[in-house]
Amino acid sequence: MxxxxxxxxxxxxxxxxxxxxxxxxxxxxxxxxxxxxxxPDLSGALLLSAALLVLAxxxxxxxxxxxxxxxxxxxxxxxxxxxxxxxxxxxxxNAGVVxxxxxxxxxxxxxxxxxxxxxxxxxxLWERGGPLAQIPSIASACYGLGAILGLAxxxxxxxxxxxxxxxxVIAALVIGALGxxxxxxxxxxxxxxxxxx
Amino acid sequence: xxxxxxxxxxxxxxxxxxxxxxxLESDVNHVPLLSAGxxxxxxxxxxxxxxxxxxxxxxxxxxxxxxxxxxxxxMIGAALVGIIGVFPHLAANGVTWNNPGALFNPxxxxxxxxxxxxxxxxIGAVLGLIGGNGIAQDAAFQRAAVGWPTxxxxxLVLIGVALxxxxxxxxxxxxxxxxxxxxxxxxxxxxxxxxxRNAA
Numbered sequence: 001m002x003x004x005x006x007x008x009x010x011x012x013x014x015x016x017x018x019x020x021x022x023x024x025x026x027x028x029x030x031x032x033x034x035x036x037x038x039x040p041d042l043s044g045a046l047l048l049s050a051a052l053l054v055l056a057x058x059x060x061x062x063x064x065x066x067x068x069x070x071x072x073x074x075x076x077x078x079x080x081x082x083x084x085x086x087x088x089x090x091x092x093x094n095a096g097v098v099x100x101x102x103x104x105x106x107x108x109x110x111x112x113x114x115x116x117x118x119x120x121x122x123x124x125l126w127e128r129g130g131p132l133a134q135i136p137s138i139a140s141a142c143y144g145l146g147a148i149l150g151l152a153x154x155x156x157x158x159x160x161x162x163x164x165x166x167x168x169v170i171a172a173l174v175i176g177a178l179g180x181x182x183x184x185x186x187x188x189x190x191x192x193x194x195x196x197x
Numbered sequence: 198x199x200x201x202x203x204x205x206x207x208x209x210x211x212x213x214x215x216x217x218x219x220x221l222e223s224d225v226n227h228v229p230l231l232s233a234g235x236x237x238x239x240x241x242x243x244x245x246x247x248x249x250x251x252x253x254x255x256x257x258x259x260x261x262x263x264x265x266x267x268x269x270x271x272m273i274g275a276a277l278v279g280i281i282g283v284f285p286h287l288a289a290n291g292v293t294w295n296n297p298g299a300l301f302n303p304x305x306x307x308x309x310x311x312x313x314x315x316x317x318x319x320i321g322a323v324l325g326l327i328g329g330n331g332i333a334q335d336a337a338f339q340r341a342a343v344g345w346p347t348x349x350x351x352x353l354v355l356i357g358v359a360l361x362x363x364x365x366x367x368x369x370x371x372x373x374x375x376x377x378x379x380x381x382x383x384x385x386x387x388x389x390x391x392x393x394r395n396a397a
Contacts, residue, residue, distance in 0.1 A: 003200050003327065007208075014320060021313070024306045074386075081375070095375075098368035101225045104309070108221045108375060112317070114382055115215045118389070119324075122207050125393045 007123040008066075009180050011051040012146075014116045015073070016173040019044025023157065023166045025105075031160055036083060040113055041157040043069070043076040045169060047120055049150030052176050054124070055135075056143030066124045073117025080110020136186045142179025146172040200327055202337035203392045206257070207385055208328040210347070213253045214381040215321045216275075217354055220246040221374045223318075224361045226310065238285070242318065245271075245278045247358050253325060254351045260332045260339045268329035276322035282315025346384050353377035 022040040030037045050069035053062045084107055085092075090100040101107050153168030200208060223246055227239045252271035256264040290308040292299040299305070305312060332338060343351075354377045360370030 003204075006327075010323065017313075017316075017320065020306070021311075024311075027307075074382075078379075078382075095372045096369045098364060101221075101368060101371040102229060106222050107225070107371065108218045108378060111218050111378055111382070112215070115211060115218065118211055118214075118382065118385055121386075122204070122211065122389050125389060126204050126207075127396055 004123055004126055005055065005183075007119065008051050008054050009176070011116060011120045011123060012048055012055070012176050013173065014119065015044050015047040015051060016150075016169050016176075018112055018116060019048055019153070019169045020166055023162050023169065026162075028160055028162060034083075034087075036079075038157065038160070039076050040080060040110065041162070041165065042154055043073045043113060043117075045150050045154040045157055045165070047073050047116060048169065048172060049147045049154065051120060052143045052147035052150060052172065055176070055179065056140045056147060063124050066120055070117040070120030070124065073120065074114045077111045077114030077117060080113060081108060084110055135183050139179040139182040139186070142175050142182065146176035146179065149175065200330070201335050203341070203388065203395075205328055205332070205335060205338045206341065207388050207392070208324060209253060209257050210381060210385040210388060212321060212324040212328055213250065213257070213351075213354070214378055214385060215324065216246060216250050216253060217357075217374055217378045217381065219318055219321060220250060220358065221361075221371055221378075222314075225367065225371055228361070228364055228367055242278055242282060242315070243361075245274055246318070249275050249322075249325070250354055250358060254354065256329055256332055257343055257347070258351070260335070262333040265329055265332035268325060268332070272322040272325040272329060275325070276319045279315045279317065279319030279322065282318065283312055286310045286312040286315060344384075346380070346387075350377050350380040350384060353380060 019041065022044060026037040026041055047066075047069040050062070050066040054066050056062075084105040085095075085100075087105055088100065088103070090097070094100050149168050149172035153165045153172060156162075156165035156168055220243070223242045227243050230239050231237065249271040252264070252268045256268040286308075287300070287305075289310055290299065290305055290312055291302075292305070292312070353373055357370050357374035357377055360366040360373060362370075
């Protein structure tokens with residue numbers, strides 16, 4: 001078990017938690033008012049899937065996918081601050097007024113997407129962080145299934161089926177956690193091969 | 198499980214950024230509650246996140262066994278604050294000993310405040326613990342001095358935290374923290390790209 005793999009797994013948990021959070025708070029009513037409110041629902045599920053795919057199948061293509069998903073998450077996080085601040089109807093020149101930052105939507109919360117996106121980028125590009133390694137096939141299967149469920153959640157979120165999308169993200173997290181459990185209990189079998197082929 | 202050199206630098210910067218976000222979110226929601234006469238324990242996450250930010254910055258500016266230990270204490274405390282914080286947030290949503298059934302209300306996760314929100318602090322603490330583990334033995338990390346852009350970002354965080362102590366200056370404090378957070382994000386991305394170039 002390398003720190004790098006742990007941080008990719010951590011990205012899964014972090015992105016999944018953020019996806020659940022926005023799927024709960026960016027309701028259909030909010031999306032109807034502003035369709036961009038769907039963006040974090042999609043980017044969270046996308047990064048979750050990408051990170052699970054890297055754990056299942058650590059190759060150049062999956063790492064490139066994770067870099068792309070991380071980049072999208074950073075953009076969503078930065079744009080989210082502007083959207084959350086603008087939704088209060090406060091001009092930017094009043095940013096120093098107490099009330100401009102109070103209440104909902106939370107002003108800096110979207111930047112958490114930028115944090116998790118940066119974590120995804122960091123782990124994807126950190127080649128000296130140890131091998132992404134060969135792992136037990138059961139763990140790979142769990143991660144792969146989790147990635148598919150994450151992509152299914154992404155499709156559902158895109159059609160504003162938010163409750164099934166949330167269930168999909170939770171299922172992806174549970175199956176991903178199962179894969180991680182298999183991986184750490186079989187860590188002696190990890191060969192240290194660089195899986196990028 | 199340890200991390201070395203530039204990756205540690207990136208992870209600690211990222212954790213500092215994350216704690217700055219958590220500080221602002223906690224501060225803007227808890228300080229007005231205190232002014233409205235709410236329970237003073239609402240101040241605990243604000244105080245502990247301030248301390249955690251100081252410990253994170255100290256470990257990067259002056260890496261040593263002492264600052265590493267200070268960071269571990271801050272992060273373990275932050276993990277506990279996050280876990281314990283779930284309970285008052287649950288209570289605020291009507292989950293009490295007399296009404297445990299409210300725990301199974303499907304609308305609970307949509308609550309204001311969300312009972313899951315404090316766990317974000319625990320998530321951040323895990324990153325800080327990994328980043329802080331073994332600083333004293335990491336010669337590469339100790340050799341690489343913190344650059345001036347990072348120092349400026351840290352000063353902005355300090356100013357933001359200081360201004361956010363009072364409701365009168367909370368707005369300005371929040372604005373400074375936002376600027377600091379964006380600056381930290383830019384620095385972290387630059388560090389990641391620089392490391393990638395060096396590796397190539």
